[in-house]
Amino acid sequence: xxxxxxxxxxxxxxxxxxLHGCSCKVGQGNLDELLSRAGLDGDQNDxxxxxxxxxxxxxxxxDLALVQTVDFFTPIVDDPYDFGRxxxxxxxxxxxxxxxxDDLSCLVVLGLPRELRDHAPAxxxxxxxxxxxxxxxxxxxxxxxxxxxxxxxxxxxxxxPEHLLTARTARPGDRLYLTKPLGTQPAMGALRVGDGEFxxxxxxxxxxxxxxxxxxALAWMTTPNRDAAVVAREHATAATDVTxxxxxxxxxxxxxxxxxxxxxxxxxxxxxTLALSRLFGYGLADGESAExxxxxxxxxxxxxxxxxxxxxxxxxxxxxxVGRVTDGSGAAxxxxxIERVRK
Amino acid sequence: MERVDVTGEVCPRPALIxxxxxxxLEPGEELLVRGDYPPAEENLRRTCTKHGFEVTxxxxxxxxxxxxxxxxxxxVTDDAGLR
Numbered sequence: 001x002x003x004x005x006x007x008x009x010x011x012x013x014x015x016x017x018x019l020h021g022c023s024c025k026v027g028q029g030n031l032d033e034l035l036s037r038a039g040l041d042g043d044q045n046d047x048x049x050x051x052x053x054x055x056x057x058x059x060x061x062x063d064l065a066l067v068q069t070v071d072f073f074t075p076i077v078d079d080p081y082d083f084g085r086x087x088x089x090x091x092x093x094x095x096x097x098x099x100x101x102d103d104l105s106c107l108v109v110l111g112l113p114r115e116l117r118d119h120a121p122a123x124x125x126x127x128x129x130x131x132x133x134x135x136x137x138x139x140x141x142x143x144x145x146x147x148x149x150x151x152x153x154x155x156x157x158x159x160x161p162e163h164l165l166t167a168r169t170a171r172p173g174d175r176l177y178l179t180k181p182l183g184t185q186p187a188m189g190a191l192r193v194g195d196g197e198f199x200x201x202x203x204x205x206x207x208x209x210x211x212x213x214x215x216x217a218l219a220w221m222t223t224p225n226r227d228a229a230v231v232a233r234e235h236a237t238a239a240t241d242v243t244x245x246x247x248x249x250x251x252x253x254x255x256x257x258x259x260x261x262x263x264x265x266x267x268x269x270x271x272x273t274l275a276l277s278r279l280f281g282y283g284l285a286d287g288e289s290a291e292x293x294x295x296x297x298x299x300x301x302x303x304x305x306x307x308x309x310x311x312x313x314x315x316x317x318x319x320x321x322v323g324r325v326t327d328g329s330g331a332a333x334x335x336x337x338i339e340r341v342r343k
Numbered sequence: 344m345e346r347v348d349v350t351g352e353v354c355p356r357p358a359l360i361x362x363x364x365x366x367x368l369e370p371g372e373e374l375l376v377r378g379d380y381p382p383a384e385e386n387l388r389r390t391c392t393k394h395g396f397e398v399t400x401x402x403x404x405x406x407x408x409x410x411x412x413x414x415x416x417x418x419v420t421d422d423a424g425l426r
Contacts, residue, residue, distance in 0.1 A: 018380065
């Protein structure tokens with residue numbers, strides 16, 4: 001997958017997990033019930049925002065807010081260095097989704113089975129390298145033995161309070177943008193079965209080599225949302241990142257938090273992943289396929305879209321207009337145009 | 344009725360195993376699928392329905408102690424196809 005294949009040979013990381021990447025996230029319904037039963041679903045007056053958003057934010061000074069988030073998951077790739085990069089990129093993404101990009105530090109959360117302990121250095125190095133690329137540091141962490149592997153971290157970052165974004169501030173009439181194509185779940189699924197008894201079936205299902213599709217999906221999963229966040233906080237009314245609930249699931253959360261409706265009319269996907277999703281039953285064409293370390297979903301007022309698009313282009317950030325915010329409720333796909341994207 | 348047990352299998356293997364079994368059945372025939380991996384049930388329902396198969400199912404009750412266990416009955420219709 002990368003030029004950094006430095007982990008020891010032996011068992012594949014993904015073989016140790018039943019659920020992979022962000023698809024190991026607890027479902028929204030279960031999470032809501034959990035928060036309700038624990039009494040954590042009420043107002044949090046001491047915070048700028050908290051439970052229910054991508055991260056929590058506390059105002060420290062008039063001109064400074066602290067954003068905190070934690071995210072970790074099971075391996076989505078076998079190479080430990082790449083797993084570290086994806087895990088760090090995904091953990092930082094929740095901070096970036098709020099517009100917080102400064103003073104970024106990460107406390108690593110790492111669990112490994114006894115027989116995979118030798119993978120730890122490569123995972124940590126992958127995390128450190130990814131964070132270094134976004135001006136962040138590994139500030140410490142906690143490691144533990146665990147029956148299945150997981151990695152990620154608690155990330156803190158700062159921003160001016162007026163720059164912060166949440167999912168609850170989208171307004172009817174806003175255009176919706178997505179800053180990475182979809183399809184990481186079928187791309188990674190194909191790699192897990194590409195060499196086994198179903199290899200031929202999987203390879204015949206798509207017109208691209210599954211290794212190329214996987215390489216591209218990995219490149220997207222290790223593309224930080226930082227540059228997109230810097231542009232978004234100047235122009236957007238709301239933002240979230242697309243992870244385990246898939247595009248439609250995250251759009252549904254945004255719609256619920258903001259009390260608006262969302263219509264999705266375009267699905268940019270990594271070329272080759274649609275056929276794989278159809279084979280595996282992953283629901284990519286329905287916006288339901290889980291994404292790992294996905295892009296930002298950003299709501300931008302109509303009169304700000306030209307500047308927003310221009311600045312994203314200038315920063316070299318991928319984007320597509322994928323829908324709009326309405327005065328309805330819930331999120332739905334409306335005859336979506338499916339676009340095959342190659343990096 | 345044909346039966347296949349995908350207990351212990353994780354995605355995307357259950358969908359591929361079921362697909363292989365379905366490819367050997369004729370219209371009107373049925374396949375009973377038993378499994379225990381929650382995402383697989385949803386993925387199997389989705390992929391079979393999209394390919395024209397009829398899917399009915401329930402939580403596996405008899406003898407199973409796993410709350411996530413499921414059973415799906417997949418019927419090959421005249422419109423069903425794996426392409």
